[in-house]
Amino acid sequence: MPTPTIKDVARASGVSYKTVSRVINGEGPVRDESRWRVAAAIAATGYHPHPGARSMRLGRVHALRLLMKTGTDRFLLNPFQDDVVAGVVDTAARLGYAVMIELAGRPHHPDAALGLTERRVDGTVLLDSQTPCYLATQLAATGAPAVVIANRDLEPPLSWIHTDFCGGAEQLVNHLLALGHRRFAHITDNPSFLSTTERRRGYEQALLAAGITPDPGLIIRAGQLRHEGDQATERLLATGAPFTAIVCVNDLTALGAIDCLRRHGRNVPADVSVTGYDDIYLAQYTTPPLTTVRIPWYEMGAAATELLIGLVEGAKTDPEGHEIPVSLRLRGTTAPAKDSAALN
Template identity: 55%
Template sequence: RDDIGWVYADFRGGAIQVVDHLIALGHRRIAHLTGRFTLPERDRLTGYRQALEAAGIRGDPNLIVAAGHLRHHGYAAMEKLLARGADFTAVFAVNDLTALGAMECLQRRGLRVPEDVSVAGFDDIYLAPYAAPPLTTLRLPAYEMGIAATEMAIAAVEDGSSFPAGREFPVEFCPRASTGAAASLMGTADVEGGQADIAG
């Protein structure tokens, strides 16, 4: 609706950035721990798929696992992904807590991050730079979005008019030590007709 002001982050574009980063590091089997399909989560999933498609990488539904937003959700989702037996060398999680839980699961299974599996999240929470290893993620401009929302509300009250048009904010990519060059430990990508296949 045009009469409702809104602020939003470019979740789709952010997901494209992080998946492009992983692809540039040589990853072709990139898993995604998605959320429960709110609009921001759907946008992250869309960006993930679009980045793979743009790179000519065939997506595999077995590499997408629904997860919650907390650390133990990420741990459980990673256990489920590993139980499927699908090969992957990188994981992009819906948020940082989910990513940290996934990382913990991998490490407890004896897999090194990023030497064996790269891990990336979304949000850049305060724990992200202090993880072991520090977590690659995307920073939301939460402060700027809050200011914009407040200004919209004040303007609407003072002017007695409808809210101004919405604003979408870019996210900032924060590469850290949890992502690295693709490993061959979990399998080698097949290439069919010039298209990499991430299916396990």
Template identity: 40%
Template sequence: MTRRVTIHDVAEAAGVSVATVSKAVNGRYGVAPETMARVMHHVDALGYESSLVASSMRSRRTGVIGVLVADFEPFSAEVLKGVGRALAETPYDLLAYSGSHRDGAGWERRSLSRLSGTLIDGAIMVTPTIVNVTSDVPIVAIDPHTGRADLPTVESDSFGGAQQAVRHLVELGHRRIGFIAGRPDLRSATARDAGYRAALAEAGIALDPALVGVGRYEGDIARDAALRMLSLEDPPTAIFAANDLSALSIIDVAQERGFSVPHDLSVVGFDDVPEASRAAVPLSTVRQPMQRLGAVATELVLALLGGETPDQTHIRLPTRLVARATTAPPR
């Protein structure tokens, strides 16, 4: 059995006192920025998890389930609704926590270190940035990382959903179909990319690298990719975006450049966030059950807290195409 990394190990590796490590991992004052950075580097490198509970077998419960999100954007907001509803009939409360994700990979580990054993009984990580994590509390990942799946996970059928989106465009008569991909370290993004390519191959359409960009699930980055794609001498007649935020950015860019949606450009997103149906031109998209993702992840965490062994620890939920006003046959 691998020995648990201690605070003394981190202090020795970083060349500081145990007290300094304690201040750094708990976000307290009195640590110089360069020292903080050095300590947190060794915390992540060694996989240290702090806890104010002396024993790994906790003597009390907090009655709180924590949800760690990178940002409170439409996807995570819908997931949180599902978690909240699943907890409504239980004695547990919900704590939504957004860590310092812009500090780089591993922000969840630092967040769990602060929360585990003192504030939460279990945790749900939404679109995590880390591959492996250990904690004193049960953890479930929603939209997991591409790395080794050593955590229980809940995700949507991204591959099948992407296939549905591209098949819809092919059936409308499109042959130049662009794709703006998601965050490449998430399984959802790699699956949507694979689904796009599989649907093109199925239709006998050769992949054109000029029609593939990366949006990382972020509207601003997707906007840049769309601008490049729509500036081509032979632009696409349709674009499939890996999420709705990217799709809505594509529509903005298209309209700024004089493209009419859907007559000059068809656009399909993925998620079906509330903004998709409320847009000026309602967005065609692939609906994934975002609230259900949160509810199922909550059920898993509660089962683990109860000492149960769930029948499934890697769950994939179905998706379906919702055709609205942003898709039509090409001119």
């Protein structure tokens, strides 16, 4: 059955569309008889006023939404998300806006992405690297201001904040090449994430540029969590193929790889060098401290929020994108390559 609209209420009450709108929004002079007829028609049709549309008509509410795509049932299970939240919340507060945090993609909330226009917010920052990005498509369809973090080249177009995931992976591999490594393994993640595919592309491009063909048998798909890095390293060791360096998709999988290597009597970095990606807060305090790439997640959250508020307040009108650079963090989990034959 079609959802009742304000036109249905006007038809049932016998008054004009504008009169129904005035009654619903409490605006302008309306005769008591007309109010009663509209109220009766609303009850009869089952019409519910749209809170999001009403807030847009009445002006900004100075509230933003941070919509985060997560495939787990635990909030902020991956520490980099904490930096995004801090960047969004700090910047919004400085500019006079509150932030509502909402999750999408949780197993027990499969429809969390629906009803995007029904929130009392002025705009949305979306953290979602999945391709195709159906959440971005839904946001674009609403016409409300939105900015996407860790995704770009979206259709329909939306504003975005991205970083050089590919270039960061190239920097890591080039660092390891300079240390004499020639036998590489790679722990990757779901290829539906743009951030994952760009990191793998950087890994492969750097090896090919050095005249090394990436070994598909030493590229293991895992996940993004510590225990998944541990499990992936078990699979690498089970192949029996020699390697002196593991380039991991993020810091948590790198920590899991180190756990597994130690359990098998492999020293990091004397026997195997391990690199992460993200530079989460704990990376500098591991034993040894983790060599990684710093993704400016806080700065990306802050930039996305500033861009969104510009769209909300009319200072910006057309979609635009910005890329924030990454930086290499050289610490204690990488060292000159050991003879790979000795690791068989």
